[in-house]
Amino acid sequence: MTATTTSLHQIAPTDQAGLILTPLLEQAIATNSVVSTTHTTAGTSFRIPIVVEDAIASWTNEGEEILPSDVALDELEVTPRKVAGLIPVSRELAEDSSPDAATIIGTSLSRALIHQMDAAFLGALAAPAPQGLSSLTTPELSTDLSNLDALLEAKATIGIAGGSASVILSHPNDALKLAQLKDADGSNRALVADVSTVASLPVIQTRHATEGELWIIDRGAVHVVLREDVTVTSSTDVYFSSDRVAVRATARIDFGFPYPDRLVKVTISAA
Incomplete structure (x- = not known):
């Protein structure tokens, strides 16, 4: 794929996070602070600790030995799955150096990713989408x-x-x-x-x-895990005949439900 040298291609990684990752964290239902605990990671997977059985405390007289107890722990490993959006834009918009142009494109792509993220979170979509609430066995x-x-x-x-x-x-x-x-x-x-x-x-x-x-x-x-390596890239190859630019955004997301009860x-x- 041949990347353009437009202003879109020159978006820095920190700006990519602002265009895509920030809306995913702030606007999606799945990442709402009353819905889930959200994590960002640089790794390919993320482990969520599960307390199977709590430690045991007991009343103890002063000076007596405190009886030790074990905590039974397990873990749930989640592997963020790729969600991607691709939109064609005019060359004029792609080469517009104003912040508004990048915002318009970023908003459209982030809405598309949020739509898929929340649909997967509440649903039971087929692979490669992550499994959501409707796929669980719950009360x-x-x-x-x-x-x-x-x-x-x-x-x-x-x-x-x-x-x-x-x-x-x-x-x-x-x-x-x-x-x-x-x-x-x-x-x-x-x-x-x-x-x-x-x-x-x-x-x-x-x-x-x-x-x-x-x-x-x-x-x-409920745990939502997002990879930090959100990307926004552009290319003139796909829509060469119409002189348009393809803009692609990718993110990687997964859900973990350690306590379905x-x-x-x-x-x-x-x-």
Whole structure:
């Protein structure tokens, strides 16, 4: 591949991070701080420690020996998978040296990568995409959404498993159903005053969630790993006949779910 000498080709690695990596970290659902613990790595894989059994503490008299105990540990290895976007742009835009031109192109590419990242995170896409929430075996509850009992039960389920619920992920249509709940039969008063918070948990709406399913998540049970080597490159070869420039962005991402029993799917059934 022959790279151009346009301003796009001259984007420094630090600027590439600003164009692509920063939006992935700041705008994706998967990397939201209430959804997951996010890591960046320079390595080809990343190991997440799993506490299988905690250490044991005991009450001890002053001066007595403290009994030792072992911590049972395991680890989950994740290997970031490549996600890539390729767009054609006019030569005029590619050679524009203004910061706005690079921002426009970077924004388009980062949106494309974020779309794929969140679709994989909430779904069960075929390889080579990483496996997401819908591919896991997790606790499941069902509700007709006439009340919030199932969400409270989901919080309790996570607590019993040793976690703490941090967020609800919802399709916008399911968030609408929550907003339309009334506090009593025949009442016009909403049960939920502000659908951005339900059952004391923040609600994040995303079109990548499956309609009819709510996910109640413990952020400590979700890890997102991104490789630091995000790249943005350009070439005139692909679109030579139309005098356009191909701009390609690549990133590598994977998800780790060390405690799937702290992730609860609530299925909404017909009332």
